[in-house]
Amino acid sequence: MHHLVNRRDLDFLLYECLHAEQLCERERYESHDKDTFEAILDTAYRLAKDVFAPHAEKSDHNEPHFDGTTVTIIPEIKEALNAYHEAGLSLAHWDESHGGMQLPWVIVQACTGMFMAANAPTAAYPFLTTAAANLLGAFGSEEQKQTYLPPMLDGRFFGTMCLSEPDVGSSLGDLTTRAEPVGDGTYRITGQKMWISGGEHNLSDNIIHMVLARLPDAPPGTKGISLFVVPKRRVNSDGSLGDLNNVTLAGLNHKMGYRGTINTLLHFGEHGDCLGTMVGEPNKGLRAMFHMMNEARIGVGYGAVMMGYAGYLHSLEYAKERPQGRLPGQKDPTQPQVKLIEHADVKRMLLAQKSYVEGGLALCLYAAHLVDEQHSHPEESVRKEAGTLLDILTPICKAWPSDYCLKANDLAIQVLGGAGYTRDYPVERYYRDNRLNPIHEGTNGIQGLDLLGRKAMQNQGEALQLLLQKMQETIGQASAHDELNEFAKALGKACERAGQTTMTLAGAAMQGNISLFLANATVYLNMMGHIVMAWTWLWQALQAIQQLAQANEHDKPFYQGKLQACQYFYRWELPQIYPQADLLESLDDTCLNMETACF
């Protein structure tokens, strides 16, 4: 049995909380209604469950192999990707003029999540291609778009993102890959790129690398980075494939998890001309890349959520079926054993998972909803506001799920006990796969610096104030319900404290003590993440309590479960922010001042 997501929960979030069907009132989505949304969700669910999930274990056990000449990848991956493209899923959010379905982003993301729950390593190939295509769509010339977009959208060409180098990870400003103008509008690319997912394979006719490199006269640092599109195989003007372009596979990285996605070290132009064309303006490549980074970072957090969700559902099923022991005070050994789920500590581990993964899903779909608002809301003020909120929520959407939904996978293993530690059950695989997420697309440490050093400070804290104001609106609505009063008050108190903590930190920054200001940014990120998640639970609870009054017997336990998970988050999780706020406000320098020799 492959567990992906609770469809009832997805319906709750999409329609009861986020009112996705109302998007169909907008011109862009007028050919859609709830039925077409449901049809594509059904297709995605079926494909994820029947074609992606079944080879996840085999793919994990048989990672891509490179014999020095050829890469071998299990055939099920290509079959699954063919099915994915045939169903048109890679085109779901693209304009009808591109042959796309022109679906709202929140529906596209709901589909995407099913594949990440089923088999994230296989799904990475089309998702990377989408990211590369989006970059070309936004910054490419007409010629670049005409050459590369159609085959990328229909699955003939796959894409990659080539940022890191063997000696350059988080510090992209130090990258050394060079791009020398040939004189005919093309550039000769030389250098090495590391950690390139999908860097080499035979799953597609061609691979389109989006490569960051320096022009010969480029200024040092991040201001001297340009973006190039570099195909594995050159493309003739009629669209037919030409010669190999001297992008060579130097080796594979063998990872703890995410094994189905080939991860490579690539050499560009080592044995002959490797030609690319520039995307966008010279020296503005990093800016272009970061334009797409919100999407990529939210995608990482969302992937973490869905791996957590799949693990949660699996451990829930196991706990419902597996008999083990008796409850305290009922120790008569002649009585039958109770199911695992009857034990309070197992309920704790399940409820924690539920609060992390359902809360994480709510947050990520809310972010997708903001993307829709940003791009298609009729009022400019709403579009702008959505962009501002999305900006400040991005580091939280990336980091919080990658910390806490990994923790959910840890709890799923613990629910299964010894069985969970074996490769006979998928929970250990989710745990290994998910461990990548706090690392890639900017480590969580970098997300902390982004949130505190940039997003929370920009424009006199405009984005943070907007976020706190949004939370106050929910608090106001929740206060009208006696059952939610405890939580509304708790969130109000937390918001107040978040404001106070931010002011204290900003004070240090204004006094010029930038090192101390940023020293504990990861703690700030954790604290803000927990507050945002508490908000996410409050608006879910608000919806649940309103629906509960008229719910049928089938739905009642669902809404009651939402309320109990909200209570769990407010009583067990949210209070953890107070020691964090104390630490932050004390401007503690314990870590900052630790000397290397003292370790």
Place this chain on the structure above:
Amino acid sequence: MHHLVNRRDLDFLLYECLHAEQLCERERYESHDKDTFEAILDTAYRLAKDVFAPHAEKSDHNEPHFDGTTVTIIPEIKEALNAYHEAGLSLAHWDESHGGMQLPWVIVQACTGMFMAANAPTAAYPFLTTAAANLLGAFGSEEQKQTYLPPMLDGRFFGTMCLSEPDVGSSLGDLTTRAEPVGDGTYRITGQKMWISGGEHNLSDNIIHMVLARLPDAPPGTKGISLFVVPKRRVNSDGSLGDLNNVTLAGLNHKMGYRGTINTLLHFGEHGDCLGTMVGEPNKGLRAMFHMMNEARIGVGYGAVMMGYAGYLHSLEYAKERPQGRLPGQKDPTQPQVKLIEHADVKRMLLAQKSYVEGGLALCLYAAHLVDEQHSHPEESVRKEAGTLLDILTPICKAWPSDYCLKANDLAIQVLGGAGYTRDYPVERYYRDNRLNPIHEGTNGIQGLDLLGRKAMQNQGEALQLLLQKMQETIGQASAHDELNEFAKALGKACERAGQTTMTLAGAAMQGNISLFLANATVYLNMMGHIVMAWTWLWQALQAIQQLAQANEHDKPFYQGKLQACQYFYRWELPQIYPQADLLESLDDTCLNMETACF
């Protein structure tokens, strides 16, 4: 480079904090002095580093294989175990009359730790054998001891512990393996045993299984379990090997980590007579097993510490060598990059690891010191007190390191970033190996029930009061040092709160609400673990500050590092207990009352 443990830290704990050399004043250890201790520590270190560590990666990649007839295990494991036995390490704590070295337990454990840091899966074979031998030594008949102990001690026979069954894990009272008296003093064993480490292999001439089973007339539950010694191959009265004893390998468990230790499902007596003899009295097998459980549980926690320690040292070395980026406020891209360790967030991840693993090592060696006090202190009152302390500390020694030193491994991966996620570096292997520790020898959930429901309540809370009194003694000593006053006060406050929380919970128990009393026992365990760890840091800091005054330039950074790690633990970690205490004192029933249908 294989990192095991900081020998300077080990010296500090053994001699400056625990005064291990003073044990040589006792009759039992009079043939030893600090030089003989150091000689055996050197031997263990060399062997662990040169013979155990080098095949850890190969062993992880080439787990034991069973083709239906024969088990294949990489040859390096047998070579390492031969060297281990040749050095006499399996005999380190045994009496000289058994050919042993008669070393104090704290020195034996210091040696043991090096092997767990180097290659815990290989080390598991002799450690399991020691556990089985200890059980026979304590409860076996003279005949059983004569038959089995000599070949177990010199490495010809290995041992296993057979408790769990396919349908019986945490609830041992439900086990169904049967033992029927043959009439000649032997018993016919039938049943299945699951998760048996070292259950089948050709690393030794014979395998001695310590098996829990039921006599035909046994009462149900835990009161009807007896202990049997069941050899893989029968042993003739002259010590020569006889026929196979019908213990058959039904299959291997394929784990996420700890792969070098073969883990098996065994069938007893399925295809013919499987004969064993009873160890100790009928129906008292579980009691005998639990007599050895303290040791096994502390061993699990200690293993977690040492995997954490090895990972910490590895990430520390990487952070010192790898250049990456620049500090806040020093963004000039033409300046050279700083080392990873210069970044505040990397220091945070290293300091957290240091506080977890050095604190964990201090706790586990303190527990070993208590074992020595319990067994060889000249005064009975001290022996009794040591036993009481050991009893209440056991669930903490098992659970805290298995949670927090696993977290240390998680941080080690994060320090290395993408590299840490690959199998080119050992940190991901430690992370996978360490994930077993919160599960086996009683899940951490069960440790919580043991601590709150049993250890903290026994004899009107005698053990807890003794522990709190010990902490008060350290607080009193630390208060004399201005530099430690902040920490002494904080520990005093935490102890007071722990007492108050325990009283509140005991109140619920006295009112008969056992389910509510125990519902959040895991939180209680976490809270008490953090307080004990804060105490461990306070007595290390106390020693460090005293030594710092007269330390040479080489030692100063070591002692300063201890003080900084103490400060980290008090400012960053200890305050986390207050939301936990609040939750516990509120007798929160959120998890307890969650209905199955609401998940």
